[in-house]
Amino acid sequence: MSGVRVLVGTKKGAFILTADGARDAWSVDGPHFGGWEIYHLKGSPADPNRIYASQSSGWFGQVVQRSDDGGKHWEAVGNEFAYVGGPETHQWYDGTPRPWEFTRVWHLEPSLADPEVVYAGVQDAALFRSDDGGEHWNELAGLRAHRTGSAWQPGAGGLCLHTILLDPTGGEKIFTAISSAGVFGSDDGGAHFAPKNVGLSSEYLPDPDAEIGHCVHRIAQHPARPEVLYMQKHWDVMRSDDGGEHWHEVSGNLPSDFGFCIDVNANDPETIYVVPITSDSLHYPPEGRLRVWRSRTAGDEWEELGRGLPDKDCYVDVLRDAMAVDQLDPCGIYFGTTGGQVYGSPDGGDTWQAIVRDLPAVLSVEVQSLA
Amino acid sequence: MIRVVLPAHLRTLAGLEGEVCCAPLAETIEGVLDALEDRYPVLRGTIRDHASKARRPFIRFFACEEDLSHEPVEGLLPDAVRQGREPLIVLGAIAGG
Numbered sequence: 197m198s199g200v201r202v203l204v205g206t207k208k209g210a211f212i213l214t215a216d217g218a219r220d221a222w223s224v225d226g227p228h229f230g231g232w233e234i235y236h237l238k239g240s241p242a243d244p245n246r247i248y249a250s251q252s253s254g255w256f257g258q259v260v261q262r263s264d265d266g267g268k269h270w271e272a273v274g275n276e277f278a279y280v281g282g283p284e285t286h287q288w289y290d291g292t293p294r295p296w297e298f299t300r301v302w303h304l305e306p307s308l309a310d311p312e313v314v315y316a317g318v319q320d321a322a323l324f325r326s327d328d329g330g331e332h333w334n335e336l337a338g339l340r341a342h343r344t345g346s347a348w349q350p351g352a353g354g355l356c357l358h359t360i361l362l363d364p365t366g367g368e369k370i371f372t373a374i375s376s377a378g379v380f381g382s383d384d385g386g387a388h389f390a391p392k393n394v395g396l397s398s399e400y401l402p403d404p405d406a407e408i409g410h411c412v413h414r415i416a417q418h419p420a421r422p423e424v425l426y427m428q429k430h431w432d433v434m435r436s437d438d439g440g441e442h443w444h445e446v447s448g449n450l451p452s453d454f455g456f457c458i459d460v461n462a463n464d465p466e467t468i469y470v471v472p473i474t475s476d477s478l479h480y481p482p483e484g485r486l487r488v489w490r491s492r493t494a495g496d497e498w499e500e501l502g503r504g505l506p507d508k509d510c511y512v513d514v515l516r517d518a519m520a521v522d523q524l525d526p527c528g529i530y531f532g533t534t535g536g537q538v539y540g541s542p543d544g545g546d547t548w549q550a551i552v553r554d555l556p557a558v559l560s561v562e563v564q565s566l567a
Numbered sequence: 568m569i570r571v572v573l574p575a576h577l578r579t580l581a582g583l584e585g586e587v588c589c590a591p592l593a594e595t596i597e598g599v600l601d602a603l604e605d606r607y608p609v610l611r612g613t614i615r616d617h618a619s620k621a622r623r624p625f626i627r628f629f630a631c632e633e634d635l636s637h638e639p640v641e642g643l644l645p646d647a648v649r650q651g652r653e654p655l656i657v658l659g660a661i662a663g664g
Binding site: 232258 | 659
């Protein structure tokens with residue numbers, strides 16, 4: 197019988213949740229790397245036993261861990277992320293220049309085809325690639341070298357590259373998203389990048405329609421429709437139907453279009469999910485009711501999903517990398533909260549259960565569908 | 568042998584328990600860290616920067632009831648440390664909750 201493995205990164209370690217295809221009975225394994233911040237774990241689509249994990253600490257810096265047995269055992273691999281080329285400074289919060297400084301890996305994106313190839317999105321915003329299973333990392337410097345690189349500014353969480361979408365057709369396209377510079381796309385495997393922010397509007401910018409500076413929280417894509425991209429921006433839920441060349445708002449009837457995460461149902465490229473958050477100053481659900489909102493129309497028309505979720509007194513947040521979907525039918529949806537709960541829905545969002553309730557604050561959730 | 572005490576998280580990372588013994592020739596902080604990283608490569612980058620070798624901001628070096636964090640890393644360690652009577656303590660600064 198098929199099953200799923202949910203990889204949970206938290207403020208104090210990693211946890212691995214497993215269930216069979218029914219997804220109604222779960223086992224919880226962890227913490228792995230107890231006491232460390234685990235910003236992200238992700239398994240290789242080409243080899244589900246290969247998992248990469250970003251382990252970091254304000255004291256001890258960055259460690260990258262690799263497992264070849266589905267998370268039972270781990271091996272520390274390379275942790276040297278050296279910037280090459282590019283501008284000497286970016287902008288600080290007050291607009292003054294600040295030297296680039298590596299802080300941590302926010303996101304690890306394994307190649308769709310080769311378990312040895314993995315990309316890392318880091319703070320300060322840069323994209324790295326390893327061709328040897330994480331032992332050595334090389335910057336794809338064409339991103340920061342874009343003529344706007346010296347003007348990028350951090351969002352509240354830092355100047356972080358948090359989203360990496362690899363080409364599901366096997367081609368050379370890469371999309372990245374940076375808070376708060378925006379979306380950048382490459383057509384040549386990461387050698388060169390260009391901003392993909394036309395149609396975004398952000399009131400906190402001197403020029404709301406500027407080429408860069410947009411605080412994109414997350415972008416998502418369905419492999420069957422690679423030209424369609426979905427975005428949860430700081431404010432606004434957006435869609436592009438032309439590979440990021442133009443964006444238009446699809447917030448529709450959402451109770452708030454502020455939020456962090458967004459994802460796409462594995463079985464329907466037009467069914468998408470967000471978790472509305474009250475505002476940029478109130479990082480919790482409207483009225484203390486934790487709700488996922490689903491659109492079956494690729495945005496604009498949304499329905500509230502709450503069966504099994506807290507109806508009151510809930511003041512947690514759901515961060516940008518903390519929602520994921522499995523590949524089963526019906527599609528399973530999963531998300532983690534800053535209150536340490538991980539919720540799962542085995543039926544595309546119709547009903548929810550807390551898989552686990554008392555973990556440290558959840559930073560990321562990924563899912564592997566196992567044969 | 569020079570004795571080194573590591574923070575709990577780094578002992579776990581390196582698969583160690585208790586104090587670490589370094590090579591007898593390591594008579595400076597720089598030499599101790601070189602020896603540590605040679606023996607335990609996983610510690611590279613966790614105490615000092617890979618390239619610049621600068622101490623990470625929240626790491627401190629104590630020995631013989633003195634704070635050596637801002638002393639030149641190429642300077643001789645105190646006699647008691649070099650003779651193995653006192654440890655070099657690598658400490659994570661107290662910060663956060």
